[in-house]
Amino acid sequence: MKATIAQVRSYDRSVQLLFANQFTINLGFYMLMPYLAQHLSGSLGLAGWLVGLVLGVRNFSQQGMFLIGGTLADRFGYKPLIVAGCVLRTAGFATLGLVDSVVALIAASAATGFAGALFNPAVRAYLAADAGERRVEAFALFNVFYQAGILLGPLVGMLLTGVDFRITCLVSAAIFALLSVVQIRALPARRGDDRASGGTGERESVLAQWRGVIANRAFLLFSTAMIGSYVLSFQVYLALPLEVRRLGGDGEFGTVAVALLFAASGLTTILCQTRVTAWCKEHLEPGRALAWGLLIMGAAFIPLLAATAVPVPDTGIGLWLLASVPPTLAALMLALGTMIAYPFEMDTIVRLAGNRLVATHYGLYNTICGIGITLGNLLTGAALDAARAAGMSALPWLALLGLGLACSASLYGLHRTGRLTRPTPEPQPATA
Numbered sequence: 001m002k003a004t005i006a007q008v009r010s011y012d013r014s015v016q017l018l019f020a021n022q023f024t025i026n027l028g029f030y031m032l033m034p035y036l037a038q039h040l041s042g043s044l045g046l047a048g049w050l051v052g053l054v055l056g057v058r059n060f061s062q063q064g065m066f067l068i069g070g071t072l073a074d075r076f077g078y079k080p081l082i083v084a085g086c087v088l089r090t091a092g093f094a095t096l097g098l099v100d101s102v103v104a105l106i107a108a109s110a111a112t113g114f115a116g117a118l119f120n121p122a123v124r125a126y127l128a129a130d131a132g133e134r135r136v137e138a139f140a141l142f143n144v145f146y147q148a149g150i151l152l153g154p155l156v157g158m159l160l161t162g163v164d165f166r167i168t169c170l171v172s173a174a175i176f177a178l179l180s181v182v183q184i185r186a187l188p189a190r191r192g193d194d195r196a197s198g199g200t201g202e203r204e205s206v207l208a209q210w211r212g213v214i215a216n217r218a219f220l221l222f223s224t225a226m227i228g229s230y231v232l233s234f235q236v237y238l239a240l241p242l243e244v245r246r247l248g249g250d251g252e253f254g255t256v257a258v259a260l261l262f263a264a265s266g267l268t269t270i271l272c273q274t275r276v277t278a279w280c281k282e283h284l285e286p287g288r289a290l291a292w293g294l295l296i297m298g299a300a301f302i303p304l305l306a307a308t309a310v311p312v313p314d315t316g317i318g319l320w321l322l323a324s325v326p327p328t329l330a331a332l333m334l335a336l337g338t339m340i341a342y343p344f345e346m347d348t349i350v351r352l353a354g355n356r357l358v359a360t361h362y363g364l365y366n367t368i369c370g371i372g373i374t375l376g377n378l379l380t381g382a383a384l385d386a387a388r389a390a391g392m393s394a395l396p397w398l399a400l401l402g403l404g405l406a407c408s409a410s411l412y413g414l415h416r417t418g419r420l421t422r423p424t425p426e427p428q429p430a431t432a
Contacts, residue, residue, distance in 0.1 A: 026149025031157030061113030063370030070121035070363020085119030097169025227372030228407030287415025293341025298404015300333030
């Protein structure tokens with residue numbers, strides 16, 4: 001941990017602030033969102049379809065607007081979009097805690113989602129610009145702060161929600177309000193290069209920029225291949241908890257075992273990310289690191305596949321071990337695969353963008369992966385249901401293993417053909 005702190009201090013103040021920002025953003029978000037559905041259905045008594053609508057609007061307004069957020073960041077600068085996203089989320093979270101009208105709840109949910117679409121591409125593009133040649137190491141540290149916020153947020157939210165969910169909303173809103181003020185005062189203005197690439201130095205229209213991004217075939221192939229990493233890593237929140245509760249039940253044991261999954265994933269990343277990245281950078285080319293990361297993420301489901309061959313005990317320690325050990329091993333392997341791939345993934349996007357319209361590329365990348373996550377989760381859920389109905393418990397794990405192998409092979413193919421190593425200039429970030 002001391003080495004990680006020393007590494008953080010070696011970066012410029014702007015990069016350090018971006019690390020702290022991401023931790024705070026995730027802290028405020030995850031202290032509220034895991035408990036929102038219960039508040040809507042319990043405290044407010046909304047029907048299940050209305051709860052799904054409110055949550056779905058938030059997800060759609062974020063995933064569907066990433067390209068808009070990235071384009072605005074490239075056009076107007078990174079700082080204004082980061083601040084605007086935090087201000088909008090302040091208003092959205094405060095509204096969620098103060099209103100009970102369905103229309104107001106939907107509007108607040110949409111605002112919180114659009115806020116994420118505003119600041120997420122801008123933060124990553126800003127970090128890539130200011131980290132310079134140390135982008136890979138910077139994104140490794142970024143993931144440490146990212147996971148720390150995810151790990152701590154639900155714990156703080158549980159304590160506050162035990163008093164009143166409205167307090168959770170207001171405290172979360174206050175965190176984003178404070179973050180907005182800090183960024184206005186301390187975050188230097190930065191903008192990327194959004195001028196025409198033909199040497200005229202003129203700014204292109206938005207549609208022309210989008211056409212250029214979409215015409216970047218290497219980037220689109222890379223984005224499609226990386227969908228698998230997000231579908232696989234999301235199973236920590238979907239398939240693995242469902243498997244734990246299928247075997248261990250919904251009682252205290254199931255709750256503890258699910259919490260262990262999240263803790264194992266988050267703590268492993270916090271403690272090991274920088275060491276894993278340093279080893280990979282020394283021994284692997286970026287394309288190989290990406291392929292190995294996806295391969296390990298696919299192999300994460302082998303313990304669950306092997307467990308299907310073991311008879312399920314009725315009770316006792318054998319049942320507890322079967323319900324907890326394979327999913328926890330899977331969570332640890334998913335964390336390892338993500339640690340290997342993530343820093344090189346973020347760096348590859350910058351290289352494939354040619355250091356131009358970086359936020360727009362991040363925005364489109366997030367949109368593509370977001371659509372993939374939605375479809376992947378629908379198919380995973382269908383596979384889980386079909387497996388239970390047909391008594392073929394190995395089916396979903398085979399499918400996820402196959403997805404990891406296919407995406408790993410695709411990334412290795414892109415690496416071998418040179419499509420992940422597009423040479424790019426390294427312009428210095430312009431101060432707005």
